[in-house]
Amino acid sequence: MRTRLPLLALAAALAAGSALRADEGMWTFDNLPVAKMKAAYGFAPDQAWLDHVRLSAIHFGGGSGSFISADGLVLTNHHVGRSSVQLLSDRLKKDFIKDGFLATSRDQELKVPGLELRTLVSMENVTDRVAKAVKPGLSEAEAQKARREELARIQKEVREKTGLSPDVVRLYQGGETWIYAYKRHTDVRLVMAPEMQVAFFGGDPDNFTYPRHNLDFTLFRVYEDGKPYHPAHHLTWTSTGVKAGDLTFVVGHPGSTERLATFAQMLHAGEFSLPRRIKAMERQRESLLAYGSLSPENRRQVNSLIFGLENSIKASTGYVSGLRDRSAMDRIRKDEEELKAKVAADPGSDAKGSWSAIEKALEAQKALFEESQFANARSGAMLGSTLLGQALTLVRLADEAGLPAEKRLDEYKDANLDAVKRRLLNERPFFPALETAQFAFGLKEAAAGAPPAYIKAILDGRTPEAAAKAAVEGSKLADPAVRKALLEGGRKAVEASTDPMIRMARILDAPNREFRKRMEAINAVIAEHGARIAKARFKAYGKTVYPDATLTLRLAYGPVAGYPANGTLIQPFTTFGGMFDRAAGWGPEAEHGAWALPKRWMEKRAALDMDTPFVFAHAVDIIGGNSGSPVVDRKGELVGLIFDGNIESLPGHFFYDGRANRGISVDARAILAALDKVYEAKEIVKEIRGK
Amino acid sequence: MRTRLPLLALAAALAAGSALRADEGMWTFDNLPVAKMKAAYGFAPDQAWLDHVRLSAIHFGGGSGSFISADGLVLTNHHVGRSSVQLLSDRLKKDFIKDGFLATSRDQELKVPGLELRTLVSMENVTDRVAKAVKPGLSEAEAQKARREELARIQKEVREKTGLSPDVVRLYQGGETWIYAYKRHTDVRLVMAPEMQVAFFGGDPDNFTYPRHNLDFTLFRVYEDGKPYHPAHHLTWTSTGVKAGDLTFVVGHPGSTERLATFAQMLHAGEFSLPRRIKAMERQRESLLAYGSLSPENRRQVNSLIFGLENSIKASTGYVSGLRDRSAMDRIRKDEEELKAKVAADPGSDAKGSWSAIEKALEAQKALFEESQFANARSGAMLGSTLLGQALTLVRLADEAGLPAEKRLDEYKDANLDAVKRRLLNERPFFPALETAQFAFGLKEAAAGAPPAYIKAILDGRTPEAAAKAAVEGSKLADPAVRKALLEGGRKAVEASTDPMIRMARILDAPNREFRKRMEAINAVIAEHGARIAKARFKAYGKTVYPDATLTLRLAYGPVAGYPANGTLIQPFTTFGGMFDRAAGWGPEAEHGAWALPKRWMEKRAALDMDTPFVFAHAVDIIGGNSGSPVVDRKGELVGLIFDGNIESLPGHFFYDGRANRGISVDARAILAALDKVYEAKEIVKEIRGK
Incomplete structure (x- = not known):
């Protein structure tokens, strides 16, 4: 079992739960059955x-x-x-x-x-207190700000009173808000x-x-x-x-x-996103196996990567088989129909159009995925290259540092900045041949069919293999000291850099930003309507279900x-x-x-x-x-x-x-x-x- | 694993095999790949x-x-x-x-x-010799007789020359005929x-x-x-x-x-006969479990029966799952299409209409099954009662003994008569309460819905339970000596008998004979057309496949x-x-x-x-x-x-x-x-x- 399932990039708020069955349930400590x-x-x-x-x-x-x-x-x-x-x-x-x-x-x-490590010392339901912080007559933006400020105030109180670390915990897709306070070790x-x-x-x-x-x-x-x-x-x-x-x-x-995902979201996962991901992972495994077959040392380098892939493939295949289980899916659809009927009968509900809004958003997500998949960073790497991922971080850090907080990308906001820098400077084993192979694989995938302009710009007329080789050999970023110097040198140092990975990162920066913006807009729709459905479900079933x-x-x-x-x-x-x-x-x-x-x-x-x-x-x-x-x-x-x-x-x-x-x-x-x-x-x- | 699969009462000759795959094959010793x-x-x-x-x-x-x-x-x-x-x-x-x-x-x-026990000492392919025994100009009936006589002649020769026991073995649904000679121990x-x-x-x-x-x-x-x-x-x-x-x-x-069954036959098994049989066995298991729950001794009596049922259920469920495996069934259909094309292109083949003839026969079988299922004897019992099964044997033996050999039912022909009598006189443990429960279950199944006239006659206005109880209590057939006396007393003794099981057997005798006749006619069609398809397949693929x-x-x-x-x-x-x-x-x-x-x-x-x-x-x-x-x-x-x-x-x-x-x-x-x-x-x- 993996420690955590990195499954599906669906946005946060999803639709609410189905009736209680058998010993089902991951119950919160305040609400056992x-x-x-x-x-x-x-x-x-x-x-x-x-x-x-x-x-x-x-x-x-x-x-x-x-x-x-x-x-x-x-x-x-x-x-x-x-x-x-x-x-x-x-x-x-x-x-x-x-x-x-x-x-x-x-x-x-x-x-x-x-x-x-952390132990959970106290849990406080602050739903009402946060709700009360929103005075009548505020706009939605002002209300959000009021809620955020109230939560910050509560967290500060907890910190000062107890010395504990307070986390905001949203249950039932926002139906309840809690402060969980941890002792840190x-x-x-x-x-x-x-x-x-x-x-x-x-x-x-x-x-x-x-x-x-x-x-x-x-x-x-x-x-x-x-x-x-x-x-x-x-x-x-x-x-x-x-x-x-x-x-x-x-x-x-x-x-x-x-x-609590909608039926349409499960169908999307079972018929589109998961099968696609499985195929991509299978191709990547092939490529790693080929690299590993060259020598025992090669094999050692890729063992844990292959291993991780095989597990993800097995897990994803298991999910797909569940999502194709007709009796389970029929039950899910039936539960959804039941909730839809309740919503339809409730004049106060704003969730009436939410299921179809999510369906439309999923269609848009599908289209955008086709267009954007190779401009996305994944687990620190871009197009299979960890160096390219680090280069993008350096380019971004240089740019974002000059922006006001609210205009920055999430991971470059003050609270997250330390973690980004730490990851950037981390020392990790680096194998140039493996990096080249992985990058070449990523570029090859991206170059197949009709590659977008940014991929053409990166390839610059070369084969994926040649482009990858040149970039890995030409880059100095594998040296943590070089990354440190660029980080500390700031915008000027990065702009002056002729490192091939930095140059490529500059090409990818703009399309990546654009795709992120569009994806976030789609996810916001899914989140908004997911929250509406969740609210309706919480209203209908309350805490008879678990979050x-x-x-x-x-x-x-x-x-x-x-x-x-x-x-x-x-x-x-x-x-x-x-x-x-x-x-x-x-x-x-x-x-x-x-x-x-x-x-x-x-x-x-x-x-x-x-x-x-x-x-x-x-x-x-x-x-x-x-x-x-x-x-x-x-x-x-x-x-x-x-x-x-x-x-x-x-x-x-x-x-x-x-x-x-x-x-x-x-x-x-x-x-x-x-x-x-x-x-x-x-x-x-x-x-x-x-x- | 059961020693032998008693699966599907399809008639003997079925359609021919598919192309060779992997280490597939149960090969005869004369024809290894x-x-x-x-x-x-x-x-x-x-x-x-x-x-x-x-x-x-x-x-x-x-x-x-x-x-x-x-x-x-x-x-x-x-x-x-x-x-x-x-x-x-x-x-x-x-x-x-x-x-x-x-x-x-x-x-x-x-x-x-x-x-x-037997060891296989010699195998002889007598296909040609048997074919030559059919002189030109004979009618089909005369030809069959000539073949039968030739086979008897060969068997006699083997017996006399070697002292071995010769069996006629038909491979490839009659494509080849062999004499396998065994030493008996x-x-x-x-x-x-x-x-x-x-x-x-x-x-x-x-x-x-x-x-x-x-x-x-x-x-x-x-x-x-x-x-x-x-x-x-x-x-x-x-x-x-x-x-x-x-x-x-x-x-x-x-x-x-x-x-080598046709696609339609497999579909018939997977969608009709097997699921139906599974359900019947599940009901019977329920009934035996209820009987077994009454006491440890009851449970002991039914253990092996339940056990046999559970195995048949598991096996049949396995068959059904295979017959619903889409890729396997697609392959079978494809193989059949290939053979059909060869047959269509062969002006000499008489199998052109055979697939649809079998399909029609299967439809008839389905209808007849509905009508006749409770008039059939199964593994010696009728309607769940072993006594009733024995009673029918006694009634039949009395009648059939007076008929010329060719008019008798198969199991009462001279060659089989000894085995029938031996089975009838066998001493087996007999548990009246279990016999009653099994018979009551059989009658209840038969009485459900709109029971046929012969079931009404057996019930004679009583509930299934009452009818079963009265018959089992009133019958003396559980005593082997009583059966022996009736057997030896012949027609006269059986006709004079007022044993309730004998009376019931007389009621079932006529419908059972009628249904058998109709079922045999249907099976003859399936056999005939199965043999035509087999012949076509043997012509197309010969012994590249196994029988x-x-x-x-x-x-x-x-x-x-x-x-x-x-x-x-x-x-x-x-x-x-x-x-x-x-x-x-x-x-x-x-x-x-x-x-x-x-x-x-x-x-x-x-x-x-x-x-x-x-x-x-x-x-x-x-x-x-x-x-x-x-x-x-x-x-x-x-x-x-x-x-x-x-x-x-x-x-x-x-x-x-x-x-x-x-x-x-x-x-x-x-x-x-x-x-x-x-x-x-x-x-x-x-x-x-x-x-």
């Missing part, structure tokens, strides 16, 4: 239970985690902590990804530069990481699937003033574990869902349960024995060693009880961002660690189908057994056991 | 190899088996040998099904009453059977699926003159086993396929290989460790103990190497009837034992899709390890190893 839970399980959490798990939970960037000891030990997924493990490996010239890491004493724990140290081969056993083939056998956990520790931090709350480790049928709770930060995921704390619940698939019933638990079965059943060579086990595991095998529950499936409604979420039982004790969903859970981005959608968790018993028997991390085991 | 095999694998069997495996192979009723020692030891599946194990259990008041059986010395081997003794729980681990949920962990084997021994038989050929046990990618061969008796399965010896081949499913790649091998993983992952209670292991296996676990390859998947084209087939390697050594296909193989009844269709085999290494370490059958291990 208590009656329903009690009816189904004879149990619902009380306030003390909720406070305890909330204050033990950790917001881990795009993922989740939890405190699991009185000395600030933090549990999350290996794949959530992976970038930290990689960063430390790079700095210390080690390979902790491959070899794993264990601090056998606290002074061996390694501080992760830049890593910040900035001294976070790596304590233990298993080998990638066991954390990610089964590799890409097994990703997003079940039965699984992944020890996907990592341990960090929060420090304060140079000493282990003592959190007010932490989760107690289970002494019993769960069994099939047991009720579980997931406490974490689902990233984003689009369950779409917003990467904020939620509670999901449901029992440990197998499910029907592959012609049979899939087992609720896997065991250590199952992992060795698959390792032996495939052999160490298959699929680039996807099912090969680390040496340590083969050696320590006899020390393990093969029947130890390893991974379990449970019927909980989760999504990317929930990675690393603690799974607790009725007592609020830690019984597992979410790390993925099954393949049937992918359409959960759009709708929940409890028949086969399962969250997949490492069993707490497996983590403890591995720490004890394989890694012999006796001190950590004692700490976790609270002894 | 040698060039193709050599091109793909650098290997094709020579005549000595073929003779060796053929003479080692065994025709095991509806399944397959092989000689695996010089002393006549026979290997087949547990589920092929199960009825023998059950029969011996009943006779000896033991439960060898549950507890398993092991003869620790030869004098403990138990003779199975009535079991007959009638003294067959049970040597070893594992516990059902390990032979059928995973129960009904896992049936037809993979990954699997079933020790689905049983050992028999052939005796001659009271001594172990020494076959001229037997398979040598592998000393190496296979690995992923290794070429395997399956030597066995695929039961029946309908790959549909006919429960005669065939060779299939292909590599050990995983396949894509469930979002990932499925492993080519499972191991003993995987079985314990699933036992622990489910626990012994789940699904009526489907994944519970026998005590012996839990106790002997430590003696086993968990990495022992247990079951493997290989891309071979097999079907029901192949159960128990030996799997051999290039050397002709025994490496495995076919016991099932994966869920993706079910549509193989209609077409072969090599991407995911896999045969599933017990690994020879697992059988040997289990015999050695779990059952400690040291003598058998030595014998198998040839020591």
